[in-house]
Amino acid sequence: MMDLKKLPNRQKHEKVVLFLRRHWFAPLTIALTFILLIVVPAGLVGYFADKQHWFSHPTLGPLLVLAGSMYFMAVWLIASIEFTDYYLDTWIVTNERIINIEQIGLFHRHASEMHLASIQDITSDAEGFLHTMFNYGQVNIQTAAEEKRFNFKDVPFPDQVKDTILKLVEEDKKRHGQK
Amino acid sequence: MPVPNLTLPLTAFLILYGIFICIYALYTFFNAYHLIKFGLIGRTTRSIIVVQAGLSLILLIVSLFLVTYQDWTVTWNLTEIFQRDAEQIFPAL
Known part of the structure; x- marks a missing residue:
């Protein structure tokens, strides 16, 4: 498991300032979709109450039970994988660097880091009704590193995140004697 | 010409179910593995792992x-089904 106190290549006096995940809207969307996909078929079974005898049919009954259990298990599996995808997407901002970890599906993980000194430009963006109402959006960081751009997707309080990183960049420059 | 008697045992569908269960178990395992390996250390991650693995297991047991x-x-009896359907569509048969 990942321990924030024992980050890889941790420098002396390095401390974690921000630990970010996507806004809680992401797991809420997953949960609502999951509930819809469970409730709708269950509701249909209840609605067609006069067809309940199908389950006692010698050939149709077993097949309905098989198809039904496979469907519900598949819906749960997809929902849990989507949640894991959300949970493992993280952005860690320390007083020395930014670590970007992106879980893309179950078998693809992308991790990159950049030092604050290589940051050239930071912008925050909250576009849309929901983004504005719930104050979440993107933070884009332009760098001089190999990975030119870091994008914090749907993070809460993007303006505050941008301001915090800018402040850390300034402090890093003073610490390392840069202008 | 006599029509061959085609039958399909319902157990054939259990093969499909068995393949599905193997895929389900594999993905559930890898899901938990990723959370254990890459999740942030703490009570929240442990709770998520327990809930996900637990619910997956419960669903599997209920299904089985x-x-x-x-x-x-x-x-x-596929021959009977086809013949019956053919008679409904083509009554002269």
């Missing part, structure tokens, strides 16, 4: 219980 409760010895 419901499936084993059914009578899979029944055989589908």
